[in-house]
Amino acid sequence: MSEFLDHLSANDNDIYDLLISGKQRLTESVLREFARDRGIFCSPDEGREELADYLSALPHSFHDVAAIVQKREPGHRREKSTFTRLNVIVPIEELKAAAAEYAAAVTGKENVVFRPTANGGFIVSVGYDEFNRSRARLLQREHQEADIEFLVEDGRTVVRFPATEKAKKIAAALKDNIERRRKAIIEEESIELTSLTTPEQRSKFFTRLISTLSKFRLRNVMSLKVSSHLSEDGEEDEALDLVDEDEAEAGAEMFAAVVHSMQLSGQNLVQSQEYKDLTSRGFYITAISWRSEAEGNPPDIVQFDAGFQDRKRGTGFKYSIQGAFRAHKGAHRKTMVHVEGIEKAKLLALIESTARQVLSDLVEEVKDTEPSTEGGSDDSAV
Known part of the structure; x- marks a missing residue:
């Protein structure tokens, strides 16, 4: 019990971890601002680590710790989405009943609000609290929200939700409620590369x-x-497996044998020699971020992101709209802005429909070429 309580109170090490882990948000100027709020002026020669070490030794109340946590949170979350597609159209009345049943089951634990949307869909918004153990030993209880959207497309019901375990469980619970009322199993499909x-x-x-x-x-x-x-x-697809420092002198051949995955950054990477070398040794893409220019008016440049949670199995497809560079006077603005509302919904739907079509085409190609070992690569299309 006492060990658990240690996670609920912050000591100087916990405060230091909070301050030092949020490098992009908790800059030197922000740390100096924390000090000035207490009437303390630090030397301009002190770096970020020295400032964090000094501040962590000061006494902090609950509100002081909450202010640090709030300051290090990004102003806008670029949360990835995922989706499944049910093989039936679920009427609004059934969705309301399923959402009401879920709300009754989690009364007092989660805040559930549901309503029809303007485009003929239905949305279930669930607010909940969870502990975040990813940043420091100190447990940080954070309020989260998950929007589960039901949309009708081509005679099917598309269920779009955040690519988190909690949202996945909520979507599964809603589907179970619908199946229980129908007394029938509803088939669903998702983007998986298991057949490739x-x-x-x-x-x-x-x-x-x-x-x-x-x-x-x-x-x-x-x-x-x-x-x-x-x-x-x-x-996890964010992991990087690099050769140990003690083996760094073994040379490029040893590095290639030990490295299981790596990340590349830059422009036009699909055409890079590094990418071609990796694919020739059996490496394949598991996640990608790219920019595309709209062919209509305005010709904004949109940055997309797509990948798989389980990179080896090719399951857990997730994607997002990172932002857009707006067209302005024959050029594009240098700063990327957030995409929201109807525009974001259309772009997410575009990724979903394209991913379904691409996967369907590839599966058919695999079936057609199974009897024969002949075949070519179309990577040159990019």
Whole structure:
């Protein structure tokens, strides 16, 4: 019990971890601002680590710690989304009943609000608190919200929700409520690369995805992550497996043998020699960020992001709209702005429909080429 209570109170090490871990938000100027709020003026020669070390030794109340946590949070979350598609149309009345049943089951624990949307869909907003253990030993209780959207497209019901475990459980619970009332199992489909077994096939999914978005022209690839069959099962796609420092002198050949995954950043990466070398050794793309220019008016440049949570199995498809560079006087603004509302919904739907079509085409190609070993790569399309 006492060990758990240690996670609920902050000591100087916890405060230091909070201050030093938020480098982008808790800059030197922000740390100096914390000190000035207490009537303390620090030397301009002191760096960020010295400031964090000094501030962590000061007494902090609950509100002081809450202010640090709030300051280090980004002003706008670029949360990734995911989706599944049910093989039936679920009427609004059934969705209301399923949402009401879920709300009754979590009364006092979660705040559930549901309503129809202007586009004929339905949205269930769930507010909940959870502990964040990712930044420091100190447990940080944060309020989260998950919007589960139900949209009707082509005679199917698309369920779009944040790519988090909690949102996934909420969506599954709502589906279970609907099935219980119907007394029937509802089949669903999602984007998975389990039927694409070769590195070339999996990389094709991404190269076609970024190059075939309707009414968009690919400008460049900003970053990509690659993996190989050597990566461990269930390994998160953010992980980087690098050779140990003690083996760094073993040379490039040893490095290539030990590295299971790596991340590249820059422009036009799909055409880079590094990417080609990796694919020739059995590496394949697991996540990608790219920019495409709209062919209509205005010709804004939009930055997209897509990848898989489980990179080896190719499951847990997630995607987001990172932002847009607005067209202005024949050029584009230098600062990326957030995309919201109807525009964001349309772009997310575009990724979903394109991903479904690309995967369907690739699966058909695999079936057609199974009897024969002949076949080529279409990576040159990007």
